Amino acid sequence: METGSASQRKPASIVQVQSNGSISELHGWIVGIPGLAQRARRKEDGMQYLWKTKVKQLCIISLTWLFALTAISWTQELKANPDQRTGPAAAGTLEDWNTLTLSDGVLTPEVPLLGEKDNFPQFTRELIQVKWRHGDPIDLYVIRPKGVGNPPVILYLYSYPSETDRFRDDSYCARVTKDGFAAIGFVSALTGHRYQNRPMKQWFVSELPEALGSSVHDVQMILNYLATRGDLDMTKVGMFGEGSGGTIAVLSAAVDPRIKTVDLLDPWGDWPDWMAKSELIPEAERSNYVKPEFLKKVAAFDPVQWLPHLTSQHVRIQQVMDDSITPKAAKERINAVTPPDAQVVQYDSTREFFGAAAGGRIFQWAKEQLKPAPAKAPAIQASQKPGVRAVESGRD
Amino acid sequence: MTTRISRTAATVALAVIMCTGLNSYAATKVLFNGVGASVLFNTFALAAYSKSQCGTNIWTYKKGGNGIDGRSSSIPAENGNIWIVWNTPLTHVCAYLSIDATVGAQLFLAQPKATLSIPSSEIGLAGENLVPTLTDTTLPQAVYTALNAATFNAALLDSRPEDALFAENRVLAALDPVHYTGLGYGPGPIGTPIQSTFSSSEATPVAFAISGTDPITGETLPGWTATNVGADPEVIFVNTENTGSNGDFSNTAAFQNVDRFPLSLALNGTFGYTRDLSNVPGLDAQPLNVILREPLAGAFNTLEFSVPRSVEVGSTQELGVNPANAGGNPLNITNPGGGWRKRALSSSEEVSEVGSSANGNVLGYTYWSTGNFASVVNSTRYLTVDGIDPLYASYAGGFFPTCTAPCPGLVSFTNIINGSYPIWSVYRVVTAHSVPAGVAALIVAAQTQAATAIPDFVPFNQLAVFRSHYNLSGKTASDGFISGKPEAGGDLGGAVFPIQADLDFYTDTAKEIVGSKQ
Helix, strand or coil, X not given: CCCCCHHHCCEEEEEEECCCCCEEEEEEECCCCHHHHHHHHHCCCHHHHHHHHHHHXXXXXXXXXXXXXXXXXXXXXXXXXXHHHCCHHHHCCCCCXXXXXXXXXXXXXXXXXXXXXXXXXXXXXXXXXXXXXXXXXXXXXEEEECCCCCCEEEEEEXXXXXXXXXXXXXXXXXXXXXXXXXXXXXXXXXXXXXXXXXXXXXXXXXXXXXHHHHHHHHHHHHHHHHHHHCCCEEEEEEEEEECHHHHHHHHHHHHCCCEEEEEXXXXXXXXXXXXXXXXXXXXXXXXXXXXHHHHHHHHHHCHHHHHHHCCCCEEEEEEECXXXXXXXXXXXXXXXXXXXXXXXXXXXXXXXXXXXXXXXXXHHXXXXXXXXXXXXXXXXXXXXXXXXXXXXXXXX | CHHHHHHHHHHHHHHHHHHHHHHHHHCCEEEEEEEEEHHHHHHHHHHHEECCCCECEEEEEEEEEEEECCCCCCCCCEEEEEEEEECCCCCEEEEEEEECHHHHHHHHHCCCCCEEECCHHHCCXXXXXXXXXXXXXXXXXXXXXXXXXXXXXXXXXXXXXXXXXXXXXXXXXXXXXXXXXXXXXXXXXXXXXXXXXXXXCEECCECCCCCCECCCCCCECCCEEEEEEEEEEEEEEEECCCCCCCCCCCCCCCCCEECHHHHHHHHCCCCCEHHHHCCCCCCCCCECEEEEECCCCHHHHHHHHXXXXXXXXXXXXXXXXXXXXXXECCEEEECCCCCEEEEECCHHXXXXXXXXXXXXXXXXXXXXXCCCCHHHCCCEEEEEECCECCCCCCCCCCCCCCCCCCCCCCCCCHHHHCCCXXXXXXXXXXXXXXXXXXXXXXXXXXXHHHHHCCCCCXXXXXXXXXXXXXXXXXXXXXXXXXXXXXXXXXCCCECEEEHHHHHHHHHHHCCCCCCCEC
């Protein structure tokens, strides 16, 4: 008799007789040793044999059916209501991105985890994981100047796409903490380490309401956490926002009065112009984002709607006119709605901006608003510098 | 039975024939088929000439190959010097056709891509030993068969493709005698050949694109990659064989340096005397002769945008040159002092003409390499520019060093590495988006060779500085040091900054140092 032929293969248990006479079992296909399997099976107790074959098979079949039915039911539900795939229900919270002000209890923070603490002569840097949504832990950098009890706080939020690398750059940390300020660094939703377990077609702009709405909530939750630490002056809070980080800074300051100073660099906004012309948008996708339904969905997150409300904060908007992410028309529209006391500085080119902002000078303005130097020299008007136009001059 | 045996025999025979045929066809693989800047001719030949690269058999020939741009029968073949290197089993072969960098970009980026053409009459001919230190053999049939009509798989440029396209379009545009935004060798897409004053060589400007569709065929361009190889200074050098007057360039006490403004005025024909370049008083009035390269050459454009057409100077080497006028093409225009401006069409022609005493007190320029100046070390010297030496930390008479390979440390490139010498550029190799393995290996070999054997350029990873990139040819500038932001835009004549400054500025502002020009 040939052994191991295809006709004799059958699902069963591989039973191995050990040297001590006991029997161990492996699941799989018996190939070529049916006689040995049958002899071993005869030694087993009748009930044990029944359990190992019939009942177990029945359980497996039942479980398979249960999983299949659940999957079918879930798929049908998602088809009926596709928004649930990535919406609040998916996150397991009651969070509503369209409501920028975060009500109590909507997000429940877990205990923050200290990942790392570094000591440097000028500052300390803590990497803390904070979390208030399922599957969305946030790497939060708390960088404190040495020798200052409760320093004023400035949040730093850079544009999509970005990572947290800069917050691990020691010279950067020295610049942002210079003059006794704490710096808080993180990235927005759907950005850097916070972009995971998503279909590739979903990205920051395609999911703009979620990206902006949840990031505005994050800012409020981060401020809540910072207030619990007791080692920061939460009466002096500023926020530096670049690109989409600037947009989030505007929206956050509009709903959270703890933010006293807002320093914006090329904030995104004026969605109809931005979506139509921004170089960030792949041409193949652009038509999706200029549709009225999409623009209607994101209208509530347009800084153009919110900037006029920032009347109680110090606001500066810096715009680099050769920046291709935010088109010129959008920049002009944003300018047109800035609050009366806001300072708007336009640079004709990145080259001119470099002259004004390099070496950490970009961070000085926000610091001066939060803690003005005691003997402050008269500020040079931007318009006096070659190539720099001061569109409006505010408190300076 | 007989039929079965016959069928079996026939099948076996066919299989043998097919296998034999396939083996023959696949026997010689083209690892590298490059085209481009003449200044990289020697460097890449020396890198290719190795058992671990292309092999240890070389054949070189002056004007021995042609680049065929098949987009139109009106496009003339681009003739240039060629080297071919292969291994003894004839399984690997590499080749390089030396022409203008911009023409190299045109041939590689043309869609469909251009091909190499080698006259069959060269099979079996002895080589001409064009690469210093290497000895040629004859060209085998198998090597010819593998290479002839092969598509170029790399373009070797001394600039970004964006800069090359800008140069091409400027050459083809109608002459703008005020701002020189157009040089008048058009109209495109196939322009007027730019001619050498000294030989029958010429280079024809032909339109191409770096993205979108080809301007001649309308075919869609595939993606490409530009790999940085290394940085090299362009050297200003003069003939020192004329003696008898203190206004001759042989007066080494008077002619050691040229500042950027006097240099620009010499190149654009404004200055007529050699003494106009010196700060030593009392020199005789000797006519100043200048040999320019053609505006399709990388050497022309690197110098053009670093000095005469810099933001600070705002002129051009082509000042007063109208290709349609007498003396315009080939260039032969006299200056107020009785000197002239003429044009050479390759690095080797430039060097040999500046090295010829028959051309009087003549000034020229080309990229540094040990091979480029090997033949004129006794007849020429180089000058510092703005007081900065291109080869050493400090000036020691301007004598070109000679290399008996290996010669690591022959030159230090101190002022290229620190960015203070004003005229330098980064060599790039443009390939398909996915760099072919043979090309990638050759780039690494060239860099290793430059670092350890023949210092013809500074390997890119040794540079501490970069040139600020700027928006050009439809590409938004990116300096290339930020993860996720590939290098893009032009950088010829870009202002020089430390790389760390770019990283720091990006860390603070999420913006790169772009748009700055010197």
